[in-house]
Amino acid sequence: MSGLLPIGLGRGTKLVKLLSGSGKEYVCLARLHGDVEENEIRRVINLFQGKIYQRPPVRSSVKRAIRIRTIYSIEILELKGRDILLKVKCEAGTYMRKLCYDIGEVLGVGAHMDELRRIGVGHFNESDERLVTLHEVFGAYMLWKERQYEDELRRVVRPMEEIVTNLPPIIIRDSAVDAIAHGASLAAPGVLSFSSKINKGDLVALYTKKGELVAISRTLYSAKEILGMESGLVAESLRIFMEPGRYPSFWKDK
Numbered sequence: 610m611s612g613l614l615p616i617g618l619g620r621g622t623k624l625v626k627l628l629s630g631s632g633k634e635y636v637c638l639a640r641l642h643g644d645v646e647e648n649e650i651r652r653v654i655n656l657f658q659g660k661i662y663q664r665p666p667v668r669s670s671v672k673r674a675i676r677i678r679t680i681y682s683i684e685i686l687e688l689k690g691r692d693i694l695l696k697v698k699c700e701a702g703t704y705m706r707k708l709c710y711d712i713g714e715v716l717g718v719g720a721h722m723d724e725l726r727r728i729g730v731g732h733f734n735e736s737d738e739r740l741v742t743l744h745e746v747f748g749a750y751m752l753w754k755e756r757q758y759e760d761e762l763r764r765v766v767r768p769m770e771e772i773v774t775n776l777p778p779i780i781i782r783d784s785a786v787d788a789i790a791h792g793a794s795l796a797a798p799g800v801l802s803f804s805s806k807i808n809k810g811d812l813v814a815l816y817t818k819k820g821e822l823v824a825i826s827r828t829l830y831s832a833k834e835i836l837g838m839e840s841g842l843v844a845e846s847l848r849i850f851m852e853p854g855r856y857p858s859f860w861k862d863k
Contacts, residue, residue, distance in 0.1 A: 624825075641720045664676075665704055671702075679700040708722075731772075779795070780817075812825060813828055817856070
C-alpha cells in the first residue's frame with residue numbers, strides 16, 4: 610500500500626489515535642478471476658454502498674468476527690477487462706482487500722486486490738499541496754542537524770492543531786490553562802467562547818486565546834446548557850497537550 614500516512618511527533622503522537630478512527634479514502638485496483646459483463650459488474654459494486662457485513666481477512670490485527678462497516682461511496686474510475694479501478698470512501702476499520710474478495714464472490718468469479726493507495730484520512734487529503742514525502746522530512750531534518758537551518762523543518766512539520774480542526778472548539782481563559790495542563794477538567798468560569806454546534810458527549814478541542822491546543826475533552830452539556838452555566842464542570846479532559854507551567858498558575862493545591 611502507498612499514499613497518505615499522517616505521522617505525529619512529540620506530543621502530537623497522542624493525536625494519531627484520533628485520526629485512526631476517522632474515515633478513509635482509497636484508490637484500489639481489483640482483479641477479477643473471470644470474465645463478467647460490465648453492466649453486471651456495475652450493478653454488483655453498487656450493492657456494496659452503505660452498511661456492509663465484513664469479516665476481517667486471515668492476515669489482520671483484529672479478531673476475525675463479523676462486523677458492520679459503512680461504505681460512504683464507491684466509484685468505478687476505470688474498467689478494463691478483468692481489472693477494476695475503484696475509488697472508495699469508507700469507515701475506519703474497513704478492509705479493502707476483503708471488499709475486493711467479497712465483490713468477486715457476489716459476481717461468482719472471485720477477485721483479489723492487486724494495488725492500493727490511501728488518498729484520504731479524516732479531513733486530510735492527498736490533493737493538499739502542503740503534504741510532503743518522507744524523503745523531504747529526512748532532508749529537512751538533516752539540514753537542521755548539520756547546518757541548524759530550521760526553515761525547511763518548519764515547512765514539513767505542521768502544527769498538531771491541524772489534526773483537530775474538525776472538532777468543535779472551546780476557547781478558554783488564560784487563568785484556566787495551567788489547571789487543565791495539570792489534568793483538571795474545564796469548569797464554566799474558564800470558558801471564554803465555544804461553538805454553538807456542541808452537543809452533550811461530543812469530543813471538543815480546548816484552545817488558548819492564541820489558538821494553542823490545550824486538551825481534547827468530552828462535553829458534559831450541550832452548547833445551549835453551557836451558555837447558561839456560571840459554575841460546575843462543562844467538559845472532562847481526556848488528553849492533555851499543553852505543558853504545565855507554560856501559563857501562569859491561578860490555582861492552588863489544598
